[in-house]
Amino acid sequence: MEEKIKVAIGGQLVKKEIKELIESESNNSIEAEIFTDMDASMKVNLGTHDFYLGSCQSGAGGALAMAYAIIGREKCATIANAISKPTPESVQTLVKNGVKAFGFTNDRHELAVKAFVKAILS
C-alpha cells in the first residue's frame, strides 16, 4: 500500500480548522499535524512531511515567513489572499513546479484547503 501523504501545518491562524478540514475533505487519506511554523518548515525540509500549509491575515507573513527562510522562497506560494482565490488546477500546477509550502488567509482557508486537497488527490 502506498504511504499516506503528510502535511505539516505551520502558519499562525486557524490551525485546528485547517487540520480538521484536510482530514474530512480527503476522507483521512491525507495526514495532517500541527506544529509551530519553524518546526513545520523543518519537517518538510527533513522529509518527514511532504507539504507545508499555513495561514495568517495576509496569506504571506505569518503564513509563510519561516517557510521562505527554511524551505526556500521558490518552493513557497500564496494561493489565497484578499484578492486572489485558488483553484485545484492552479494548485496542481504549483505542485508540479515543485512548490512545497502553501500560504493563505484565514478568511479563505476553506477555499484554499479544499483546492489543495483536490489538487493532491486527483
Next chain:
Amino acid sequence: MLESIDLLKIFIFALMGGYATFLANKAIAVYHDGLRPIMPEFMNGNMSRKELAGVSFAISIGFITGFALPISIATGIIVIHIILLTADFIGVSIANTKVSVAIGAIYGGSITLVLDAVIKSFEYLPVNFLDALSAVGMPVIYAFVAFPAVTVAYQFGVRKGVYTLIASLAGQIAIEAINPILIVGEEVSLSPQGIALLVGMTFLLTYAAKDKSVGIDIENSVFEDNIQRIKGNAKYLIPMGALLAVAANYQWIAGEPIAGSLLGQDKLVSAAIVAIVQALAFMPLIVTTSMISGVYGTNGWCDWLLGAGYLAPNPIVAAGAGAALMGVEVKSLGGIGRTLHRFPALKESGDNIRTAMTGILEIALLVGGVYAANDIWEGVGMFAVVSLYILNEIAGRPVMKMAAAPLGAIIVGIAANIAAILGLITVA
C-alpha cells in the same frame, strides 16, 4: 471649519508617515508582516522594485479598504494600518529617498484631514448616523475579555477553557461587586475587565509553561547576520517608537479594532491592556520575520508601544517610553528568537491568541454592525446587514469577514440618507 484643524495632529502624522516611509525605503523596517520576509529578495537583487511594489500593494490594499478604513470611520480612531501600510508601499515603490519621504509625509498629514473631514461631514447629513455607528465597537468592549479562555480552549482543550472562563468571570463579577474600594482614603474603581484578563492570562501562561515539548534545532547562525543588521539600525528604529507612542498618547491611533473601540469610549486602561497583550501575540511573528529578513517591524511587536503611549501622563514621557521599549525589543531580538524556538508551546500560544482574537472580533463586530445598522434605520438595517454579511460569505469574502458588518452599517447609513433626500423616510 478651518479653526477646528489641529496643526499638531497634522504635523505628528506627517512626521509619522514620512519617517515610516524612510524606514521602508532604506529596508530598515516595514509594517506588513508579509512584506518583511520578501525584502531580502529585493535586497539581493532577485526581485525588481516594481515587483516588490506590486506585492506590497496587493497584500496591503485589502487591509486598508476592507479593514482599517471602515473601522476607523466607525470608531473615530485611526487604525494604524492606514498610515503604516501606505508608508511601506510608498517607501518600497519610489527609489529616491527624498521624494518618497516627502510623499509619505504629505500622505500622513493629509489623510488625517481627510478622515476628520469625513467624520465632520456627518453633521451635514439629513440622517447623522455617526453616533449610531459608534455602536459597532460596543460588543467588542465587553467581549474581548473572553480571549484567554478561548485561547486555552483552542490549545489545551474545552475543559480547561471552561475553567479559565469561569475563573475570569468570577474575577470580573467579584471586582464589580466590591468597586469602588478605598485606598488610603481615596475611592478607586478597579477595572473589572482588567482583572478578568489578568486571571485568564495567568491560566493561559500556566498551561503553556506545563507543556514541555521542544523544537527542532535550527542553526542560529543563519539568522545572526540579520540580527546584527537590525541591531545596527537601532538608532533609526528608536525614533519611530517615540513617534508612535506620542500619537497614542494623544489618543489618535490604535493598532487594531479592539483598542480602537475601547479608545473611542475613553476606556484608556483597557485599551492599553489590550495593546500590551496584543504584543505578546505578535511578538513571535515580528521576531521570526525580522530574523529571517534583517528588516524590523515599523510598529515593533505591534501595539505595546501604543499601550505605553495610552498610559503615559504626557507626550514627553510617552516619547521616552516608546523609545525605550523599541530599544528593549531590538536588544532582546536574538535571545527571544532562541527562547521561542526552544519552547514551541509559548509560540503556539502567541499564534492561538491571534486566532482567538480574530474569532472574537468577527462575532463582536458582526453583532455591533447589525446593532448599529438597526439603530440607523430600524428593521431595514438589520435586514440589510445580515443579508450583506451572508452575501459576502457566499462570494468568498471579498471584504474581510470582520469588516463586513461594519461596512454594511456604513452602507445602511448612506442608504438612509438617500432615502431621506428622496422623502422615503421622515427624519426625526
